[in-house]
Amino acid sequence: MRFPEDVPTLADELITLRAHTPADIEPAYDVCQDPEMQRWTTIPVPYERRHAEQYLTEQIPAGWRGGSSWAWAIEYDGRYAGTIDLRPGDGNVGEVGFAVAPWARGHGVMTRALKLTVRYAFEQGWDRVIWRAFTGNWGSRRVAWKCGFRNLVTIPGGGVARGVRKDEWVASIARDDEPVPQGNWWRVPVIEADGVRLREFRATDAKRVAEACDDERTQYWLTGLPSPYQVEDAEGFIESRQENLAGGEGVSWAIADPDTDDLLGCVSVFDLRNRIDKTMGEIGYWAHPDARGRGVMSTAVRYVIRHAFTPIEVGGLGRRRLVLFAAEGNTASMRVAEVNGFTRFGIERAAGPTRDGDFRDAYGFDLLVTDAGARDGKPGAER
Ligand SMILES: CC(C)(COP(=O)(O)OP(=O)(O)OC[C@H]1O[C@@H](n2cnc3c(N)ncnc32)[C@H](O)[C@@H]1OP(=O)(O)O)[C@@H](O)C(=O)NCCC(=O)NCCS
Numbered sequence: 001m002r003f004p005e006d007v008p009t010l011a012d013e014l015i016t017l018r019a020h021t022p023a024d025i026e027p028a029y030d031v032c033q034d035p036e037m038q039r040w041t042t043i044p045v046p047y048e049r050r051h052a053e054q055y056l057t058e059q060i061p062a063g064w065r066g067g068s069s070w071a072w073a074i075e076y077d078g079r080y081a082g083t084i085d086l087r088p089g090d091g092n093v094g095e096v097g098f099a100v101a102p103w104a105r106g107h108g109v110m111t112r113a114l115k116l117t118v119r120y121a122f123e124q125g126w127d128r129v130i131w132r133a134f135t136g137n138w139g140s141r142r143v144a145w146k147c148g149f150r151n152l153v154t155i156p157g158g159g160v161a162r163g164v165r166k167d168e169w170v171a172s173i174a175r176d177d178e179p180v181p182q183g184n185w186w187r188v189p190v191i192e193a194d195g196v197r198l199r200e201f202r203a204t205d206a207k208r209v210a211e212a213c214d215d216e217r218t219q220y221w222l223t224g225l226p227s228p229y230q231v232e233d234a235e236g237f238i239e240s241r242q243e244n245l246a247g248g249e250g251v252s253w254a255i256a257d258p259d260t261d262d263l264l265g266c267v268s269v270f271d272l273r274n275r276i277d278k279t280m281g282e283i284g285y286w287a288h289p290d291a292r293g294r295g296v297m298s299t300a301v302r303y304v305i306r307h308a309f310t311p312i313e314v315g316g317l318g319r320r321r322l323v324l325f326a327a328e329g330n331t332a333s334m335r336v337a338e339v340n341g342f343t344r345f346g347i348e349r350a351a352g353p354t355r356d357g358d359f360r361d362a363y364g365f366d367l368l369v370t371d372a373g374a375r376d377g378k379p380g381a382e383r
Contacts, residue, residue, distance in 0.1 A: 280320065309374055
């Protein structure tokens with residue numbers, strides 16, 4: 001191919017992908033000063049003007065001429081907004097890489113650019129396009145998810161940036177795959193009502209999480225928790241919430257005091273990808289010791305039920321059935337289930353391990369979306 005004459009222009013209503021020009025050197029250099037850009041890509045750091053010059057005037061044209069990579073400038077709002085490239089590989093499989101300027105992020109630019117390039121790759125005879133990102137690059141992962149990339153795996157040490165190995169996510173899309181999101185990527189809506197605030201966990205909650213989970217009663221009933229439970233465990237828990245959401249597994253809310261925003265507890269709906277029933281969910285919770293005994297959890301669960309039974313199309317979890325388990329003797333937990341209209345359906349014998357190596361019975365509760373009052377968060381009220 002000749003550069004720039006043979007570089008195809010790809011466009012939709014908002015963006016255009018075109019050959020780079022020398023006028024892009026300056027804005028490309030600017031983009032590469034961005035700390036996010038340096039953190040998530042393999043560009044040289046410090047990034048100098050000569051790097052941008054070399055990339056745009058030598059590397060990119062050589063890629064087109066030799067067929068080793070096809071890089072486009074992304075034009076958005078009349079300006080250079082970033083670069084996306086395809087790197088063909090053997091056997092009709094290749095990789096994609098991309099970056100957009102900070103000012104253009106969050107407007108769907110990269111989602112559009114990726115859709116256009118993936119379609120182009122398949123038109124050129126590719127069978128599969130591979131996306132890779134360092135773990136933790138949620139923006140990139142979401143773009144790939146929105147475009148239908150799937151079967152994500154994590155490869156420990158799979159990536160390398162400036163000589164340092166890093167964990168890497170890899171996902172791909174094949175020619176016959178529908179370019180639409182696979183699975184749910186849940187969000188955590190803020191719910192503020194009746195004296196509680198439900199919101200996303202944040203890093204600053206770690207100390208209160210550790211206090212709550214290292215508490216004697218929490219440790220007694222939730223035997224799966226690390227013991228002792230330390231601030232590092234809390235940090236790991238908070239960090240892993242994002243994976244839970246992105247993987248469609250579950251949603252956890254921090255229950256916070258509406259005045260101080262201090263953490264009072266946690267309520268989760270999980271097992272949302274249950275193999276047998278994708279319309280069920282399990283509710284679990286714990287409260288900080290200083291928040292117990294004043295109805296905080298009952299209220300929080302009430303609003304979580306309402307969200308869980310709200311259809312996915314309008315932002316809910318689209319659940320049909322919720323279950324909840326409480327170990328024999330855990331009266332407070334059973335009370336939360338009962339005041340929220342759950343029906344006790346039975347006892348799972350010797351279901352829950354205790355810390356001393358024994359097994360305790362667990363009481364099972366369930367609530368169906370068809371139960372009176374369940375949908376509007378007032379289950380039980382009308383019974
Ligand atoms: C990743 C990047 C390309 C995204 O570009 P973009 O144009 O902002 O992407 P889009 O607007 O099309 O979509 C971004 C989506 O990710 C979401 N997102 C961004 N940051 C996120 C985060 N930290 N957690 C969860 N979602 C996030 C946005 O909300 C948006 O989703 P939505 O439209 O459903 O709300 C851009 O941030 C970037 O250039 N980063 C630096 C370079 C880089 O990481 N390149 C990829 C290397 S693999």
